[in-house]
Amino acid sequence: MSNQILVIDDDQDLCRVLSNFLKKSNYEVDVAYKAGEALEYLRSKSYDLVLCDYKLPDMTGVEALQKIKVLSPDVAVIIITGYSDVRTAVETFRYGANDYVTKPLYPDELLVTVKETIQKNQERNEARSGKPAPKPKKEEKGSESQPKFIFGRSEASKSVQQYVDLIGPTDMSVLIIGETGTGKEFVSNSIHKQSNRSDKPFVAIDCGALPKELAGSELFGHMKGSFTGAIADKPGSFETANGGTVFLDEIGNLSYENQVKLLRVIQERKIRRIGGQKDISIDVRIIAATNENLTQAIRDGRFREDLYHRINEFKIDLLPLRERKEDILTFAELFLKHANQSLNKEVKGFSEEVIQHFMNYQWYGNLRELNNVVKRAVLLTKGEKVQPDALPDEISRPRAFAAKDNAEPEEDSHTLRSVSGEAEKQAIINALEASRYNKSKAADLLRIDRKTLYNKLKLYKIQDY
Numbered sequence: 319m320s321n322q323i324l325v326i327d328d329d330q331d332l333c334r335v336l337s338n339f340l341k342k343s344n345y346e347v348d349v350a351y352k353a354g355e356a357l358e359y360l361r362s363k364s365y366d367l368v369l370c371d372y373k374l375p376d377m378t379g380v381e382a383l384q385k386i387k388v389l390s391p392d393v394a395v396i397i398i399t400g401y402s403d404v405r406t407a408v409e410t411f412r413y414g415a416n417d418y419v420t421k422p423l424y425p426d427e428l429l430v431t432v433k434e435t436i437q438k439n440q441e442r443n444e445a446r447s448g449k450p451a452p453k454p455k456k457e458e459k460g461s462e463s464q465p466k467f468i469f470g471r472s473e474a475s476k477s478v479q480q481y482v483d484l485i486g487p488t489d490m491s492v493l494i495i496g497e498t499g500t501g502k503e504f505v506s507n508s509i510h511k512q513s514n515r516s517d518k519p520f521v522a523i524d525c526g527a528l529p530k531e532l533a534g535s536e537l538f539g540h541m542k543g544s545f546t547g548a549i550a551d552k553p554g555s556f557e558t559a560n561g562g563t564v565f566l567d568e569i570g571n572l573s574y575e576n577q578v579k580l581l582r583v584i585q586e587r588k589i590r591r592i593g594g595q596k597d598i599s600i601d602v603r604i605i606a607a608t609n610e611n612l613t614q615a616i617r618d619g620r621f622r623e624d625l626y627h628r629i630n631e632f633k634i635d636l637l638p639l640r641e642r643k644e645d646i647l648t649f650a651e652l653f654l655k656h657a658n659q660s661l662n663k664e665v666k667g668f669s670e671e672v673i674q675h676f677m678n679y680q681w682y683g684n685l686r687e688l689n690n691v692v693k694r695a696v697l698l699t700k701g702e703k704v705q706p707d708a709l710p711d712e713i714s715r716p717r718a719f720a721a722k723d724n725a726e727p728e729e730d731s732h733t734l735r736s737v738s739g740e741a742e743k744q745a746i747i748n749a750l751e752a753s754r755y756n757k758s759k760a761a762d763l764l765r766i767d768r769k770t771l772y773n774k775l776k777l778y779k780i781q782d783y
C-alpha cells in the first residue's frame with residue numbers, strides 16, 4: 319500500500335503542485351490549508367508523514383506540531399520553512415519534528431527527504447513496538463557506498479569517540495548534552511552498539527514529542543480498559559527494550575509523574591503497566607539526551623534532582639558545530655557523497671569560497687542543517703564543484719544579512735513605525751473632525767504648527783476639505 323501524506327500549507331498553489339508531484343511519485347496525499355483543518359484529517363485517518371509549513375495562519379509551527387503529535391504520536395513530520403526562518407524553525411526538533419525542507423522546494427530533493435524520513439520513522443516505530451531491527455546490508459566490496467555516520471576529526475569529536483569506546487561496554491547511564499542536530503542519537507546508538515546488549519533492542523523515545531496524556535502508556539504500557547482508548551493490553555517501550563537500551567531524547571520534557579516512574583525503573587528495575595496489578599522486572603540501560611540546561615530545570619522545580627544524578631553517571635557534551643570547525647569539512651564531504659548517491663549526481667567537491675562560507679557560518683541546526691545545505695547545493699550544482707551561488711544567501715552573503723538584521727525594519731503593516739504612523743493619522747483625522755475641518759484649530763488641538771499639519775496631511779494623503 320502506498321504511503322499516506324498530509325500537506326499543510328496556506329499557499330494553495332504550492333499545495334496543488336506538491337500534491338500532484340507526490341501523487342505522481344505514488345504517494346496518497348491530502349491537503350489542508352490551515353492547522354485546524356489538518357487536525358480534522360488526523361482525527362479520522364492515519365498518515366505516514368505530515369509536511370507542515372512553519373508559518374500557518376491559525377497556529378505557530380510548534381503549536382501545530384504538538385497538536386499533531388497528540389492525535390498521531392507515531393507520524394513523521396517534515397517542516398517546510400524559508401531559509402531565513404531556519405534558525406527558529408530548528409526549535410521544532412525539540413518537539414518531535416523529523417526534518418525540514420526549505421523554500422523554494424525542489425522536487426528531487428523533497429522526494430529524497432520524504433523517502434528517507436518515512437523509512438527512518440518506520441524503523442523507529444517498529445523498534446518501539448518490538449519488531450526486530452532489519453539486519454544492516456553488507457557493503458559490497460569496492461562499492462561506492464559510504465558509512466552513514468562518522469565521528470568528526472576535531473579534538474572534541476575524538477574525545478567523544480574515546481568516551482563511547484570506554485563506557486560503551488559498561489552498564490552506566492549516560493547523559494548526552496548538545497544542541498539540536500549535533501548527533502545525540504547517533505552517539506547514543508554507538509554506545510549501544512559497543513555494549514554487550516548490542517544484539518538486544520535499541521529503543522529511541524522522543525520525550526519532547528510525547529503528548530503528556532500518552533507518555534505514561536508509551537513508556538510503561540497499559541492494560542485493556544485502563545483508560546478510554548486502551549482497547550488491548552500494550553507493553554510500553556521499557557518492556558519492549560528489555561535486555562537492551564532505552565534512549566530518552568529531550569528528557570527534560572518528561573512530566574513530573576513520569577520522572578517518578580522512571581526513577582523507579584532505575585532504582586528498583588521494575589515497572590507497572592497503567593492499570594496493571596503486578597510489577598514486571600526490567601533490565602534496560604538508559605541513555606538520556608537534552609539540549610536544555612537541566613540544572614536550571616532542577617532549580618525551577620521542573621526536573622527531579624535525584625533522577626538527574628541517576629541518569630548522569632557519565633556525561634558527554636557534544637559541542638555545536640561552530641565550536642568544532644575542524645569537523646565542518648569532514649562532514650560536508652560525507653554529506654556530499656550521500657547527496658551524490660541519493661540524487662544521482664557526480665559533484666566532486668566544494669570551491670574554496672564555499673569552504674570559507676561554511677567555516678564562517680553559525681550552523682544553528684548543526685549537522686542536520688549542514689546535511690540539508692549540502693544536499694540542496696549538490697542538486698543545484700552543474701559543474702564539478704559547489705559554488706557560492708548554490709548556497710542560501712544567508713550563508714553566501716552573510717554581510718548583507720548582518721546589515722539587514724541591524725537595519726530599520728521595513729515598512730509593512732506590522733512594523734512599529736507603521737503602527738505609530740497609523741495612530742498619528744487617526745489623531746489628525748479626529749482633530750480635523752473635532753474642529754470641523756478648521757486647520758488652525760486642528761493644529762492647536764494637536765499642539766503642532768499649521769505648517770507641520772499641512773506636511774502631515776500630505777504625508778498621510780488625508781483629503782483636504
Ligand SMILES: Nc1ncnc2c1ncn2[C@@H]1O[C@H](COP(=O)(O)OP(=O)(O)OP(=O)(O)O)[C@@H](O)[C@H]1O
Pocket residue numbers: 411412466467468469470496497498499500501502503504505567609685686689
Ligand atoms: N555523526 C554523524 N554522522 C553523520 N551524520 C550525522 C551525525 N550526527 C548527526 N548527523 C546528521 O544530523 C541529523 C541529526 O542527527 P541526530 O538526530 O543524531 O541529532 P540530535 O542531536 O539527536 O538531534 P535532535 O536534538 O534534533 O534530536 C542526522 O539525521 C544526520 O543527518
